[in-house]
Amino acid sequence: MPNLYVTEPGARLEIEAGRWLVSLGDEVQLSVPATRVEQVVIAGGVGVTTPALGLLLDRGIGLVLLTLGGAFRGRLSAGVGKNVGLRRQQYRRAEDPAFCLALSTAFVAGKLGNARTLCLRLDATNDDPTTLGVVADLHRLIAALDEAPDRDAVLGIEGQGGRRYFDAFRRHLDPPWELPRRARRPPPDPVNALLSLLYTLLHESCYSALDAVGLDPYCGYYHAERYGRASLASDLMEEFRPIIADSVALWLLNKQILSLSDFRPVGEGRGVHLSQDAWRHVATAYQRRLATTVRPPGVSRAISYQKVLEVQARALRRVIEGEDSAYAPFRTR
Structure with missing residues (x-):
């Protein structure tokens, strides 16, 4: 799973024990090993916890933000290339x-x-x-x-x-x-x-x-x-x-x-x-x-x-x- 997509309104992306968790309220909807994800795409009203943002930056995993209609809003990345x-x-x-x-x-x-x-x-x-x-x-x-x-x-x-x-x-x-x-x-x-x-x-x-x-x-x-x-x-x-x-x-x-x-x-x-x-x-x-x-x-x-x-x-x-x-x-x- 190189890309992880999170689109459920009110969902939250978390990191716990080396796994990405997609939670809705108190219920975990999806659990994926952190090593399997190369990019995260979220659409609409999805939240991302601070520890999850930190791991994305530490590992150079891009976070792409789209509207529910699929329009591009922005991207979080660790920084530009060093070459x-x-x-x-x-x-x-x-x-x-x-x-x-x-x-x-x-x-x-x-x-x-x-x-x-x-x-x-x-x-x-x-x-x-x-x-x-x-x-x-x-x-x-x-x-x-x-x-x-x-x-x-x-x-x-x-x-x-x-x-x-x-x-x-x-x-x-x-x-x-x-x-x-x-x-x-x-x-x-x-x-x-x-x-x-x-x-x-x-x-x-x-x-x-x-x-x-x-x-x-x-x-x-x-x-x-x-x-x-x-x-x-x-x-x-x-x-x-x-x-x-x-x-x-x-x-x-x-x-x-x-x-x-x-x-x-x-x-x-x-x-x-x-x-x-x-x-x-x-x-x-x-x-x-x-x-x-x-x-x-x-x-x-x-x-x-x-x-x-x-x-x-x-x-x-x-x-x-x-x-x-x-x-x-x-x-x-």
Whole structure:
């Protein structure tokens, strides 16, 4: 259990005898060995005791705070990386347009390539004209990335690819689920709300992977610099959106793990939130997906997606430091 999720209103996270305890009133809801947790995610009105905060800081375990709707509020961490030389190199690289373009192209190629693979999996019999058209368009757009003159051009290609990909994605949603369009701030319907929550969880997983290898998650190369945005985490997560977050969403929806009653409108113009039961289902499914094992190129054994995130973060670090000439995004078969 690399991630521990606590979402029950009024719950309290404690540490006792080397175990994380999630308590509600006087009743212990969950007990987990402290050594098994690498990150804690809490949502809504959840409390954390001072001894628990102390252990999180002592062990460098991140504490991520979300709203009940899944929006990011903040993060507690033990401090920034201590490798000043690496971070100086990272910042210098961000001033190099050619370097930023090369990484931007790689991130988007990984995203569109994995989106194409997911589309092929969804249409296993190759008999849906819409999905086959999307697959062909994604192949064309991936090739067009080689000719992109700057990051704005890459953004345009990504936008085209994203729109076409969601044309196929919505085709493979079983009733009663619908996705009229991708919208997020705030998400206006259940499918958008679920996708936004899963993207938030994935973003925080990428943040932790980058932090673990000594990189500054806020200094990115593709996503524009903006106050408070962890741009490098947004960069890294692109190639994993289809194969982690979107795959989990489709499983939860089409397997009827979630129902329409699990979502409720918050108020006029404030979007849709998940129920407590839905939160638990999402956290469990996301954690299960991170634990799924794959064998990346150049790795001799199968490793979990959680570990793949760190492998890719280390690959990115090697490119930044000049040990490798180019970044190879993770591509699933």
